[in-house]
Amino acid sequence: MADEEEDRRLMGLVAAGDDDALRLLVHRHHARLVGYLRSEVGSQATAEELAMEVFIRLHRAAGRWRPEAKLSTYLIHIARNLVLNEWRRRSRKPTSALESAPEPGDAAPESGRRVLELEEAFSRAVAQLPEEQRTAILLLVQQEMPYEEIASVMGCPVSSVKTWIHRARTRLKELMRDFYGLES
């Protein structure tokens, strides 16, 4: 709760034109935002560009922002819209498979080779999910958002979120069956 109060205070300062308050907000929230975006778009460079755009849009909307929702949820909401635009842009323009594949060498150096291989396999599998399923599973498992917040971000009922997550898990099990003793 103290975090949310601090966010509200900083947003008030940002609305008044305080760039240092904006800098602080970026420090507080950018890591998780970039993590989420990186998982969605598969590219660190694109994730950073999108994260910058999220904060620029946040700055423009600072005067109109009302703290009904958590700032972190609002940031993810903006980020998701940008991800959808990014996917539309990519669907219009042919891209190489590398852009949507996880970039190698991003795992921590101390991870074992097998764990790294498993994690990369999961990243590739998540990247293959349909957009709603991928977003829902990332927000639930990676960002640890409650269902109600995920529904708010995705603009849909909670029941839809639960359906997508169930389908995502089923699909991921299919994609990962070579790693697990799972029935196809």
Next chain:
Amino acid sequence: MERRPAEHFDRDLEAALVRGRAMSVPGLAGRVVAAVRADRVRRVVIRWGSGLSAAAACLVAALMLNFPSEEALIVEARSLVAAEESAQFHEFLSLADDLALLQPVIERPALIEDLADGGS
């Protein structure tokens, strides 16, 4: 690769995704502030540009309203001509009326002779 137990799937999925939960980017805050400042300047320029364009449009409109258009001048000219023609026509008709009154007098040769004599 040796297969992992199926019951480990959910735990492994969580571990794989959570690893990418947060990615700190050094210098991102500075880049955001620089971009916001550039955006701010751009918006001021656009606002001033829009204001100047609107002012120029108002000035042109004011000038156009104070000077009559070519069409208005043509209409005015036609109405003046029509008024002039009407006056001339009226004058002509009046003369005709006068001539009509004089008609029986003109047809009498005696009157003419008298007039020619100068009323002597």
